[in-house]
Amino acid sequence: MTRTEVRIAGVDPGLYVTGYGVIREARGALELVEAGSVRTDASAPLELRLRQLHEEISAVLSALEPEVVVVEDLYTQYAHPRTAVLMGHARGVVCLAAGQCLAQVVAYPPALVKRSLTGNGNASKEQVGRMVTQLLRLAEPPKPADVTDALALALCHAVPSRRHARAARRRRSDLPPELAERLTEALNR
Amino acid sequence: MTRTEVRIAGVDPGLYVTGYGVIREARGALELVEAGSVRTDASAPLELRLRQLHEEISAVLSALEPEVVVVEDLYTQYAHPRTAVLMGHARGVVCLAAGQCLAQVVAYPPALVKRSLTGNGNASKEQVGRMVTQLLRLAEPPKPADVTDALALALCHAVPSRRHARAARRRRSDLPPELAERLTEALNR
Numbered sequence: 001m002t003r004t005e006v007r008i009a010g011v012d013p014g015l016y017v018t019g020y021g022v023i024r025e026a027r028g029a030l031e032l033v034e035a036g037s038v039r040t041d042a043s044a045p046l047e048l049r050l051r052q053l054h055e056e057i058s059a060v061l062s063a064l065e066p067e068v069v070v071v072e073d074l075y076t077q078y079a080h081p082r083t084a085v086l087m088g089h090a091r092g093v094v095c096l097a098a099g100q101c102l103a104q105v106v107a108y109p110p111a112l113v114k115r116s117l118t119g120n121g122n123a124s125k126e127q128v129g130r131m132v133t134q135l136l137r138l139a140e141p142p143k144p145a146d147v148t149d150a151l152a153l154a155l156c157h158a159v160p161s162r163r164h165a166r167a168a169r170r171r172r173s174d175l176p177p178e179l180a181e182r183l184t185e186a187l188n189r
Numbered sequence: 190m191t192r193t194e195v196r197i198a199g200v201d202p203g204l205y206v207t208g209y210g211v212i213r214e215a216r217g218a219l220e221l222v223e224a225g226s227v228r229t230d231a232s233a234p235l236e237l238r239l240r241q242l243h244e245e246i247s248a249v250l251s252a253l254e255p256e257v258v259v260v261e262d263l264y265t266q267y268a269h270p271r272t273a274v275l276m277g278h279a280r281g282v283v284c285l286a287a288g289q290c291l292a293q294v295v296a297y298p299p300a301l302v303k304r305s306l307t308g309n310g311n312a313s314k315e316q317v318g319r320m321v322t323q324l325l326r327l328a329e330p331p332k333p334a335d336v337t338d339a340l341a342l343a344l345c346h347a348v349p350s351r352r353h354a355r356a357a358r359r360r361r362s363d364l365p366p367e368l369a370e371r372l373t374e375a376l377n378r
Contacts, residue, residue: 045288045293045294046284046294047258047284047285047287047288047292047293047294048288050281050284050285050288051285051288051289054285069236074271074274074275075270075271076270076271077270077271078270078271078274081264081265081266081267081270081273081274082263082264082265082266082267084270084273084274084277085263085267085270085273085274085276085277085280086263086277087274087277088273088274088275088276088277088278088280088281089277089278089280089281089284090281091274091277091278091281092239092277092278092279092280092281092282093281093282093285095235095236095239095278096236096239096240096243096282096285098236099234099236099237099239099240100240100243103236104234104236105234105235105236
């Protein structure tokens with residue numbers, strides 16, 4: 001089956017809560033396919049929590065077949081390295097599930113996600129939540145926050161073409177008129 | 190099939206090289222079952238490297254069926270948090286493979302592993318390598334170093350009963366003679 005749409009999953013991995021959201025982009029329109037979260041039993045041993053996370057995320061990816069799984073980029077510095085390494089366990093299991101479903105993993109830094117959605121790399125969680133709600137025409141921001149974060153990642157991957165086009169249009173005022181015209185033509189193709 | 194032996198795997202996870210070693214303990218004797226390492230292709234995307242690691246470690250665990258998979262405990266502080274988070278990806282995938290094979294994951298701090306094998310929590314890599322070689326009656330320390338580290342973890346899990354008995358015997362000199370005698374009897378039972 002050839003799909004005329006592109007499906008993008010965003011995942012915000014955590015050992016306690018992993019948020020996920022799958023969107024589709026067809027003929028320039030963005031739409032929510034499914035979103036939710038996986039909570040693991042904090043009293044269970046690490047290996048069984050990772051197994052539960054892997055099973056549930058694999059089930060989502062197998063059923064919805066996104067081409068791309070978007071996660072947050074790794075930072076250079078972490079305030080709590082031990083917690084970050086545990087998050088790395090969950091992120092590793094999510095990336096593995098993507099690899100097993102033949103989805104490509106793409107990572108963006110948090111500031112790029114915020115800037116891409118709101119125009120401001122330091123936007124608040126509320127501002128990002130409002131843009132996620134607006135872009136996907138939802139009644140209200142999805143909960144828990146991990147789901148909004150996951151959808152923001154997926155949207156960040158979906159919107160750059162338009163963002164780049166807008167940025168290019170803004171920059172045209174600095175260009176010689178002839179070049180600006182050719183760029184307008186190229187963008188409208 | 191009821192096994193009269195206990196099988197213990199030690200794993201030293203890394204995104205580049207993961208060392209593993211499986212030992213068995215039967216009637217008080219320790220023996221090497223199999224050891225080796227998994228190297229992932231550094232030029233491949235993260236999700237495919239994790240997939241390769243998962244496939245190879247799962248194959249080892251399924252074939253050799255250890256009851257326990259021993260890994261290094263997480264530190265509180267890391268000199269290079271970003272590298273540590275990437276190691277966390279590999280550790281997460283190894284723990285997942287253990288959970289899928291119904292093996293229990295046990296973690297020991299590096300100093301305990303060194304002390305348990307050599308009597309010194311600050312022992313050098315060479316000292317640990319010599320003890321691994323001696324305890325498993327090998328011709329020379331296994332290579333790469335990740336394999337020796339993995340076997341040291343497995344041995345640390347296998348030796349505590351003897352270690353505790355030795356420590357208890359040492360402490361007997363501080364005990365009243367009557368109690369020391371009863372302890373000797375208990376240890377020799």
